[in-house]
Amino acid sequence: MEILPNIYQIKIGGQDIPGLYAPNVFFVVGNDSAVFIDTAYGKKNEINSYLRLWEEKLRPKLSAIILTHRHNDHIGGAIQLNKATDGTLICGDKEVSHITKSFNNIIKPIGTKNGDKFNLGGITLEIIETPGHTSGSICIFLHEQKVLFAGDTVLGGTTTAISPEQGNMSHYIDSLNKLINYKAKYICPGHGELINNPQEKLENIINQREKRENQILNILKDGDFSPEEMFSKLYKRLNKKLHREAIGQIKSHLIKLKNESKIKVNNKGYYSIERKL
Numbered sequence: 001m002e003i004l005p006n007i008y009q010i011k012i013g014g015q016d017i018p019g020l021y022a023p024n025v026f027f028v029v030g031n032d033s034a035v036f037i038d039t040a041y042g043k044k045n046e047i048n049s050y051l052r053l054w055e056e057k058l059r060p061k062l063s064a065i066i067l068t069h070r071h072n073d074h075i076g077g078a079i080q081l082n083k084a085t086d087g088t089l090i091c092g093d094k095e096v097s098h099i100t101k102s103f104n105n106i107i108k109p110i111g112t113k114n115g116d117k118f119n120l121g122g123i124t125l126e127i128i129e130t131p132g133h134t135s136g137s138i139c140i141f142l143h144e145q146k147v148l149f150a151g152d153t154v155l156g157g158t159t160t161a162i163s164p165e166q167g168n169m170s171h172y173i174d175s176l177n178k179l180i181n182y183k184a185k186y187i188c189p190g191h192g193e194l195i196n197n198p199q200e201k202l203e204n205i206i207n208q209r210e211k212r213e214n215q216i217l218n219i220l221k222d223g224d225f226s227p228e229e230m231f232s233k234l235y236k237r238l239n240k241k242l243h244r245e246a247i248g249q250i251k252s253h254l255i256k257l258k259n260e261s262k263i264k265v266n267n268k269g270y271y272s273i274e275r276k277l
């Protein structure tokens, strides 16, 4: 579906888990070349629809197949798409080793950095490094139409998971602030529908995270708690499949607050307010 001039969104599959939407693949076509952004899971019907679209557009040369981050619902179709179209696989520098490992070392994507540009003919794409969801997550900014392709850094209708193992909450907030400076008119998120109020959306996410932090600090005013205990206080009704993710989210907030010396943790994993003398 052409959601904006020269920008196609391909979404396959529904919503299996409440709060989790099918991954988006975007196809951007310029006068000289095109790019795919992300590749979903790599199921046969998905690959067929990407290739059908590429053929409908008369097989434009692919400047790149850009992978916004390492997760399987974004890189699953990458190898097949690369083989069929000869498009070079590109990802954030810090994702190269993770993605290469997921590809069983069959192929190594090329790392890209903040400010790298792709000129598709009348369309200029710029890479923005946005660590947070994963350490090497990137967003892509289309200058002419002011469209931001956000991967999982910004999602439509759901919250970005920041796990303590792969992500970092402080970096995530910094990345969101960085994105505000681009003054995008639209955001094409990694999951969910086109967002047409980007500034408001970005500010809302920052506010939500701040609110969550204040809730955590408030809980800790009453005593020492483990992340699991805080989880049961913060989330009353949440699908069981999302519990682990939610506890990870709390842990990421706790790491941030601890680094800011607002809280401390004892050797049993219980957190408390840092009371300065």
Ligand SMILES: [Zn+2]
Binding pocket: 069, 071, 133, 152
């Ligand atoms: Zn992801």
